[in-house]
Amino acid sequence: MEIQEKLGILSGAARYDASCASSGCGREGSAVRVGNTSQGGICHSWSDDGRCVSLLKILLSNDCRYDCAYCVNRSSNPVPRASFTAREVVDLTMEFYRRNYIEGLFLSSAVMKGPDQTMEEMVRVAEMLREEEKFGGYIHLKVIPGSSPELVRRAGLAADRISVNIELPSGESLQRLAPQKRRESILEPMRLIGTEIGSSLVERTLSRKAPRFAPAGQSTQMIIGASPETDLQILRLSQGLYRKMNLKRVYYSAFVPVNDDNRLPVLAAPPLLREHRLYQADWLLRFYNFSAEEILSDDAPDLDESFDPKTAWALRHPECFPVEVNRADYHTLLRVPGIGPTSAKRIVAARRFASITPEGLKKIGVVMKRAKYFVTCSGRPFEKEVREPLRLRQRLLLGEPAPEPRQLVLFS
Amino acid sequence: MTRYLYDGTAEGLVSAIAQLLDSGTDPMLATLAEREDTLFEEGLFLRTDSDAVEALFSKLKQRAPDAVNAIRYCLMGDAGGLGTSLLRYVALALVHGDRINGHLTDDDVKAVVTMARKAGRELHRMKGLLRFEQMRDGAYLARMEPDHDVIQPLARHFSRRLRAQRWFIVDLRRQSAASWDGSALQFGTLEQFSRPELSDEEVAVQEMWRTFFRTIAIPERRNPKLQKSNMPAKYWKYLTEKQGE
Structure with a gap:
């Protein structure tokens, strides 16, 4: 398959990931040949849906074993499948970076043979960029739930940010819509990442040479509107993630119906206004000192559509x-x-x-x-x-x- | 109110401010404008004196380093109409130090800070929107026509980021250029400009970038208005992804 065709398939399959941040850490050094990161992040373009393009956001593969109801790449969907080799992703990243199209790479993947084999391939891309190309730009790696702690550690050492998608706001919904994923195998790496980031920060106060672990922090993403949770439940979850697991960002992604599935609600359009209100409420949690319980209550558990x-x-x-x-x-x-x-x-x-x-x-x-x-x-x-x-x-x-x-x- | 004039350059403007403040002129009783080529223009012309510029900047750097930045950014824009405001801003900065940037309820401070912010915003934007194209000899070229004269800080940014490749940045609005040969940065002016031929590899990479750009958008969320407000159409001329649409 031509690289051009693969790129079309694997960026199209990656577009439902919301995160495109390239901010949160500054990196510059003599071991680096090409690239740096900027504390505030830089947007390089805006796509036709108005979202910012900052990273080359692609999947390593869309050839998935899992069959999650909401996902366009689920194994039962008759879509064209493709996989990149590590070298192809490295070359694309470098060529795009040299022309100033991007701040770096955001690599995610469908689960190919299994979590560890997939994660190993993804980590290899990041390590090749850092070691062979001496690439100093931004790297965001998605962590595949169920991959071994050792691979998660390697990911954190090579990338600026790593993230595990929590997918849905509750364990019950995950069980119903993504039966092959377990809530625990998502939370476990999140906890590990949180601990590693914390201890790396401590070590670096003792020695500036101590390795940095995911210096731009950890984020996650959930789909809004594919399951019955209220906004209060969602905000409480986010609040817990910010307070207890020290996450940098929680992303909310309005459910886009890409599959016919009787487990999914039928929507005329993605709930974009709800997504917008959730982001506003998320801002109140992070920058305005509000708590979830101040924003919503059990009597009024959903955000008002008419007012911010x-x-x-x-x-x-x-x-x-x-x-x-x-x-x-x-x-x-x-x-x-x-x-x-x-x-x-x-x-x-x-x-x-x-x-x-x-x-x-x-x-x-x-x-x-x-x-x-x-x-x-x-x-x-x-x-x-x-x-x-x-x-x-x-x-x-x-x-x-x-x-x-x-x-x-x-x-x- | 006395009217003073300077030669229209950024250096001339700072020099005039320095001379007025040195001579003890009350900035609230003076206006400062660009000299125009009319025969009987009223006002006292102040000659540009680069020593005065140096002296003022070194004094300001000690008392108000942030204000120096604001002035530099402000001068990247079209500061022609801001002479009087800049004069009063500098006088205030010498008294109050960097706190002055918080005095936004003052019209002159507000005007200077706003202009500086606009220039800073465009510089940040260009760090993302500038596109380098590989030419046949392997060097890269980027073209732009920004509203503000951002080429110097912009080129310094890329001298840290893309330091392993040779490149040129040209500002076709001001006929100025910057070049990086892998170790040193140079600035100059353009006599004439014609775009050299692209390498074969360049054509292929550009096609891939356009493919990526097309497929990364979610069709159900199409929103050209939002796209335009984030990325004004005036920047599309040199954007690889917006060619051939």
Whole structure:
């Protein structure tokens, strides 16, 4: 098979993996001939679905033994199969890198003969890149559940990031839709990776020559909307992964129905809005000091489609507002809809020169369209009359009322 | 309010700022603009003095290193309309140090910081969007037409990243070029430019990249609007993946 044809099959099969991050570590050194990584990550292109392209994201093989209900590569699907040799992947990565198409490689694979044989091949690609090509760019390796701890360790030493896909938000769903995968064989390598990353960091404080283990950390991914879990269950799981296993990122991937299978729900389109709201809530967990239980509750276990989760929280907590921008501390400012970490930091910095006026808030970059209902500037509110929760909801949904009184057309 | 003029270059602008501050001029009572070639333009022309530029930068580096960066980035853009703002920004930076970048409620600081941010954003963008093509002699060439004059920091980035290959970067908007021969970086101007022929291997690799680019998108999630907002069409001209669409 021509390499061109393989590439078409194996990148098409890899496109459902959400992660494309190339950030989180800086690497540069004299043992390196080609490439470095940048702390903030670099996007190289954006594909027709609007997602960023930063890594050569491909499968080593799509020739799978498993038959997971949701997966396009499942063994019972009559799709064309292909496998790369390690050398082919190495050459492609280097050629693309030299032309600045990519930051590096994201290699995943279907399970070929078995977990260990597949993982061994994948690790070999990464080791060839590092040792033979002296490649210093970014490498992300997917870990095949069930592969031996030794291979996981080798993967972590060669790659910048390694990840194990948790696949579905609960053990029961995994059992139902991916019966050949076991929850435990997914969690076990995640724990091992977490421990190895931790001890490598400790060793490197003692000696700078100690080897780095997955310096850009560990991530995972789950499919949203293929199984019945609520958003609260999903966020609790993510929260646990961030807190207990020290994950860098959890990715949510809206379920794209690629197979006919009576175990799967029938959807008109992938639940993209739900995926978007989950990412917003995930941000609240990681950068805004929110807990899953603040965002959702057993009475209301799913995210509101009309409001972003922070605005929804603010609407449920009128007692926390208005916030005085000239006095509130950073963490209180962060809770205001329309104020993110950047504008909260800018507000704190700008206050040192002079107290902030309504004009100043706009200049700083606060999203006034949302924030104006929740803040005061030196005691003066922006919107006196709309403190009442029901009217506030309406105002946020519909925007400013038109200057001339007119009939609202709700259905046309 | 007194109007001062400089020669229109970045160096001339910094030199004028240095001279005005040295002479004790109150920046709030002065405006600073590019000299235009009209016969009776009003204003005092300040001659470019590279020693003054050096002196100002070394003083600023001690008091406000971040502000020096902001000024450098700002000058990569079209700083023509920002003369007065830069003058006042520098005066403030000498008093307040790097804290000045937080004084965003001030119009002049805001204007300078915003311009610096825009230039920084385009530099970051070009680090991703620049495309190198292999020529028949094995060296690589990348073409671009960025809004800001980013070639120097951009070339330094690639001198660390792609150091094992010979390459050229050309800015066709400003007729400037950078080259890397495997050990040293050089900058120059272009007299004339014609694109050399590509190597055979290059043609094959480009075809593979286009195949990858086409298949990596999820058809059910097609979203050209999002693609365009992340990657404005003005950059497509030299993108390998956007050729022949």
